[in-house]
Amino acid sequence: MSTQSTKHSTSVAAAVAAGVVLFSLLSPAMAASDQNNPAVLTSHSPWLAPTGHRQPARPDVSQNEVLSAWERQQQGLDAELDRKLIICRGC
Secondary structure, eight states: OOHHHHHHHHHHHHHHHHHHHHHHHSSHHHHHHHHTSOOOOOTTSOOOOOTTOOOOOGGGSOOOSOOOHHHHHHHHHHHHHHHHHTOOSOO
């Protein structure tokens, strides 16, 4: 066997070994092992979001009764555009 062939096979074996090590470090098993440790809640870390959060609807969000002149004008333009486009919102 030639020296060049031996060097090539050694470098291929090293590359394969490095790939296996890298793959094992990035595998889901390593990520799952980190999830087994409960998160320690402190005043410096953010609170965890509750499971099953939902998108708020219009009635859930308070509406500001005082509108600026620009906002009133914009609402009028929006309503006019909706009438022109015949947008059905109750289908």
